Amino acid sequence: MVFYEMFFSPTGGTKKVSGFLINEFNAEYKTIDLTDSKTDFNSIQLNADDIAIIAVPSYGGRVPVTAAERISCVHGNGTKAILVCVYGNRAYEDTLVELQDIVQDAGFSVIAAIAAIAEHSIARRYAANRPDEEDYRLLKDFAFRINGKLERGDLGTPLIPGNRPYKKASNAGIVPVATKDCVKCGICASKCPVAAIDKDNPAKVNKQVCISCMRCVSVCPHKARKVNKLLLVAVNMMLKKACSVRKECELYI
Numbered sequence: 001m002v003f004y005e006m007f008f009s010p011t012g013g014t015k016k017v018s019g020f021l022i023n024e025f026n027a028e029y030k031t032i033d034l035t036d037s038k039t040d041f042n043s044i045q046l047n048a049d050d051i052a053i054i055a056v057p058s059y060g061g062r063v064p065v066t067a068a069e070r071i072s073c074v075h076g077n078g079t080k081a082i083l084v085c086v087y088g089n090r091a092y093e094d095t096l097v098e099l100q101d102i103v104q105d106a107g108f109s110v111i112a113a114i115a116a117i118a119e120h121s122i123a124r125r126y127a128a129n130r131p132d133e134e135d136y137r138l139l140k141d142f143a144f145r146i147n148g149k150l151e152r153g154d155l156g157t158p159l160i161p162g163n164r165p166y167k168k169a170s171n172a173g174i175v176p177v178a179t180k181d182c183v184k185c186g187i188c189a190s191k192c193p194v195a196a197i198d199k200d201n202p203a204k205v206n207k208q209v210c211i212s213c214m215r216c217v218s219v220c221p222h223k224a225r226k227v228n229k230l231l232l233v234a235v236n237m238m239l240k241k242a243c244s245v246r247k248e249c250e251l252y253i
Contacts, residue, residue: 003029004052006074008067010035010193010215013118014086016131017139018055021084021114024143025051034070035193035215041073046108048078051150054103055084057121059211060170061093066194066211068102076107080155082146083113088120089127090242096252097162110157112146113252114139121214122174122227123236126243138249145253158252172212174231178203181224188216188225 005022009015022029032044034056046052056067063085081103085095092115100110117135120126131139182202189197194211198204217225 001049001051002046003027004032004046004050004079005029005055006032006034006052006071007055008034008057008064008070008193009055010057010213011119011121011218013088013121014055014057014084016118017086017114017116018053018084020131020136020139021055021082021143022053024140025147032074034067037193037195039070041070044074046075046077046079048080048109050079051082052076052079052108053082053084054099054108055086056095056099057118058085058087058092058095060172061091061095061167062169063095063098063102064211064213065169068098071099071102072106074106076103076109079108080150081108081110083110083160084116085114086116086118087247088123088239088243089117089130089247090120090239091247094162094164094166096160097164098166100157100160100162101164109155110160111149111155111253112142113158113160114142115250117247117249120239120243121218122172122212123232123239123243125236126239131249135249138251142249142251145251149253160252172235174212174227174235175205175207175210176214176217176225176227177205179224179226181222183222183224185221188220191215191219
């Protein structure tokens with residue numbers, strides 16, 4: 001049996017959650033970074049003895065298209081899957097149920113699902129410093145309960161909330177730009193999950209390809225990529241009401 005941590009985590013919030021959970025199982029594991037555009041996901045073969053934590057962020061209440069496409073390429077072959085969606089304290093809506101459909105179509109068997117909270121990737125004032133101590137306490141309990149289910153040999157699929165058909169997908173349409181502090185080091189281009197940034201001229205971005213994941217902003221060592229201030233103000237105002245009340249992690253088992 002092999003444990004896998006499979007995650008799509010452009011800004012690191014989803015990885016914090018999946019990394020914590022995988023460590024709670026006290027087993028050696030392998031990682032599959034769905035954020036890496038250079039990986040050949042079609043070549044990945046798992047089997048029915050394996051267990052995989054599959055974690056994605058919620059983008060507007062849906063699974064990011066890029067993550068969906070890459071998960072669909074992996075050969076699950078009956079691998080037991082623990083689903084995780086991470087959101088910025090607004091709502092995860094149809095993310096988990098869509099993720100369930102994607103992984104089942106890829107040959108995985110879903111045994112549990114978790115919704116967790118991390119700092120919002122664009123409006124970072126919301127869910128700032130999360131996951132926090134209380135989140136980790138809940139996630140630790142979730143891992144304990146899932147492990148108990150595995151030890152009992154219970155492979156039942158939980159009832160996961162969401163709608164079919166899913167809500168209409170939307171694109172934030174927020175494309176970070178290079179500032180005067182850019183030294184053209186190329187880190188943003190090499191780390192972009194969809195290769196939307198020109199490696200020779202990082203100021204040049206394919207806006208049709210960009211998924212507004214904010215990875216370029218988070219990985220830039222010179223803090224030389226920014227979101228338009230007016231757009232950022234608008235996003236913060238739009239989210240203020242929905243994000244004002246603290247949401248808690250949830251388990252479906």
